[in-house]
Structure formats: structure tokens, C-alpha cells
Amino acid sequence: MPVERILVGEIGRPHGVRGLVRVQSFTAEPADIAAYGPLSDESGGMRYALQWLGGGLARIEGVADRDAAAKLTGTRLYVARDRLPPPEEEEFYLADLIGLAARDAEGREMGRVAAVEDFGAGTILTLRDEQGRETLLPFTRAVVPVVDVAGGFVTVQPPEAVVVPPGEGDAEPEAALPEPVRPLPRRQDAPRRTGPRGVRGGAA
Amino acid sequence: MSRSVWKGPFVDGYLLNKADAARASTRNEIIKIWSRRSTILPQFVGLTFGVYNGKKFIPVQVSENMVGHKFGEFSPTRTFTGHSSDKKAKRG
Numbered sequence: 618m619p620v621e622r623i624l625v626g627e628i629g630r631p632h633g634v635r636g637l638v639r640v641q642s643f644t645a646e647p648a649d650i651a652a653y654g655p656l657s658d659e660s661g662g663m664r665y666a667l668q669w670l671g672g673g674l675a676r677i678e679g680v681a682d683r684d685a686a687a688k689l690t691g692t693r694l695y696v697a698r699d700r701l702p703p704p705e706e707e708e709f710y711l712a713d714l715i716g717l718a719a720r721d722a723e724g725r726e727m728g729r730v731a732a733v734e735d736f737g738a739g740t741i742l743t744l745r746d747e748q749g750r751e752t753l754l755p756f757t758r759a760v761v762p763v764v765d766v767a768g769g770f771v772t773v774q775p776p777e778a779v780v781v782p783p784g785e786g787d788a789e790p791e792a793a794l795p796e797p798v799r800p801l802p803r804r805q806d807a808p809r810r811t812g813p814r815g816v817r818g819g820a821a
Numbered sequence: 822m823s824r825s826v827w828k829g830p831f832v833d834g835y836l837l838n839k840a841d842a843a844r845a846s847t848r849n850e851i852i853k854i855w856s857r858r859s860t861i862l863p864q865f866v867g868l869t870f871g872v873y874n875g876k877k878f879i880p881v882q883v884s885e886n887m888v889g890h891k892f893g894e895f896s897p898t899r900t901f902t903g904h905s906s907d908k909k910a911k912r913g
Contacts (some may be wrong), residue, residue, distance in 0.1 A: 621833070623905075623906060623907065624904055624906060625904075625906050625907065626906075641826075643903070643904035643906035644907045644908075645906070645907055645908045645909070646908050648891045649907065653907075654912055696907075701907055704909055707911055707913070708909045708910070708911050708912075709909060710905070710907065710908070710909055710910075711905035711906075711908045711909065711910055712905045712906070712907075714910065715905060732902075733905070733910050735893070735910065736879060736895050736896065736897055737870075737887075737895050738879075738881040738882055738883070738887065738895035739880065739881070739882035739884075739913050740885075740910040740912070740913065741879065741880050751877065752875060753871075753878065753879060753880055754880065755869055755880040755882055755913065756910060756912050756913060757882070757912065757913040758858065758912060758913070759849050760849065761912065764912070768860050774849065776849045776850050776851040776869065777848055777849065777850040777851070778850070778851055778853055779839065779843070779851070779852045779853065780853045780855050780869065781835060781836065781839050781852055781853060781855075782855070782858075801827055
């Protein structure tokens with residue numbers, strides 16, 4: 618079930634005396650917070666039109682002095698989900714994925730998607746079951762063949778875990794090297810100098 | 822100081838054996854390892870490792886531009902929770 622509103626930022630302290638405010642933007646590109654049109658607060662009653670000035674500063678329409686800006690400190694800004702552009706093929710908004718039910722190929726419940734993370738080596742889905750146990754799965758076609766956002770579920774095929782405990786076969790690190798290592802010549806192996814040495818102590 | 826080139830990259834030997842076995846099989850598997858210190862070699866490209874971060878095994882899908890880095894770089898040991906906002910994930 619897709620969420621209706623998405624948290625995109627939070628208004629911080631006022632900046633200067635002309636009603637500018639600091640805004641903490643949670644969007645992928647900070648300036649995009651102003652690109653989705655007017656934003657609403659947590660209750661949905663108030664609407665704020667932001668003008669992004671860069672450097673974490675923004676001007677809010679209708680806020681002209683510091684006192685008015687100070688009253689907005691701490692306000693969380695939301696955007697309606699349907700204002701976000703449709704994702705490309707094989708792309709999903711994290712907000713859509715989080716909360717989906719996870720099922721295996723036979724339809725058994727495996728928990729819900731609790732988080733979606735990326736540490737630089739592919740996207741990872743974190744599933745959490747009713748007992749609070751977490752399972753981390755790579756977000757690939759092989760492991761997550763079906764993503765049905767409208768239906769509210771993902772089908773997962775958890776990969777087989779192969780455990781390589783530390784120490785197993787640890788005695789053969791040389792196997793890593795494609796060719797035998799030739800050590801650099803050490804200083805004591807260099808041929809000794811022959812011939813007269815320079816006179817020490819100068820001409821005296 | 823950086824590591825001397827003549828030593829070659831460091832990698833725990835048993836990872837290579839396991840990677841060879843994994844490449845030979847066509848099964849969908851994740852290789853759980855504790856060796857965060859091992860360098861990612863070209864032989865590992867295309868495999869998925871579960872790299873221990875002290876608490877859980879973080880899936881690491883090895884790609885070409887990760888070669889030369891260490892496994893531990895892709896398995897953070899500290900928790901960071903951000904907001905999902907308008908961020909997108911691409912299915913690999």
C-alpha cells in the first residue's frame with residue numbers, strides 16, 4: 618500500500634532578519650525540496666511554498682521577518698506521494714518499498730520490508746519478521762523477482778548461505794598471488810664498495 | 822604508509838577457493854565471510870558475499886569498480902538511519 622505523504626525536510630532556525638530560514642532537506646538532491654510545489658506540515662493544514670537559495674537556506678512565501686520565521690522552527694515538511702515523478706523501469710521509491718509484506722515463492726509470510734539501504738555495494742532490503750528477527754537480502758532480480766507496490770508485497774527467494782568461517786584453509790595465503798613474489802634486493806645483499814674512501818675530517 | 826607493491830594484494834587464501842567453487846556452481850548463494858581485511862580481486866566480480874560487521878552479514882555484490890578495495894569498506898559497523906524521502910532504489 619503506497620504512502621500518501623512523504624517527509625522531505627524540516628525547517629530549522631531563522632537566518633537574518635528578513636524571514637529566511639535554514640531548511641534541512643532529506644531529498645536526494647537538496648534543492649529538489651522546492652521542486653515539488655507547496656509543502657504541507659505534519660497535520661496537513663498549513664502549506665508552505667519554498668524558494669531554495671542554496672547552502673541550506675530557503676525563503677518561505679509569506680514569511681517576511683525573523684519572528685515569523687522563528688515560529689516555524691521544527692516544522693516538518695511533507696509532499697504528497699503523487700507529486701513525485703514516476704520512477705524509471707526497475708526503479709522504486711524507498712518510501713514505496715518500506716512496509717511491503719515479504720513472501721516466499723510458496724506464499725508464506727516472511728515479514729515486512731523494514732529498511733532499504735545502500736552501502737556502495739548494491740541495494741539491500743532489510744526484512745523484519747514478527748519476532749523482530751532481521752534478514753538482509755540483496756535487491757536483485759534473482760532474490761526479489763516480484764515487486765508489487767500496488768498489491769503491497771514482494772516475493773523473495775532467499776539465497777543459500779555458504780558459511781566460510783575464519784581459519785578454514787588459512788594456511789595458504791600464497792594462493793592469492795598470481796606469480797611468485799621476487800623480493801626487492803636488500804641493502805646488505807648489494808656488493809660492497811671497493812676502492813679508496815674519501816678523506817674524513819676535511820683537508821686538516 | 823601504503824602497502825608495498827611487490828607483496829601483491831592481501832587476501833585470505835580460503836576466500837579464493839570458495840570463490841572458485843561459487844563461480845563453478847550456478848546456484849543463487851551468498852558467501853558469508855568474516856574477512857573484512859581481504860582485498861577484492863577480479864576473480865570475485867559477480868559474486869555476492871555476506872560481510873560480517875560485528876552484528877550481521879551485509880550483502881556485498883561485487884562489481885568491477887570495487888576491485889582493489891577491502892571487503893570491510895562495504896559493510897559499515899556503525900548504524901546510520903536517514904529518511905527515505907524521494908530517494909530511489911534500482912533493482913540489480
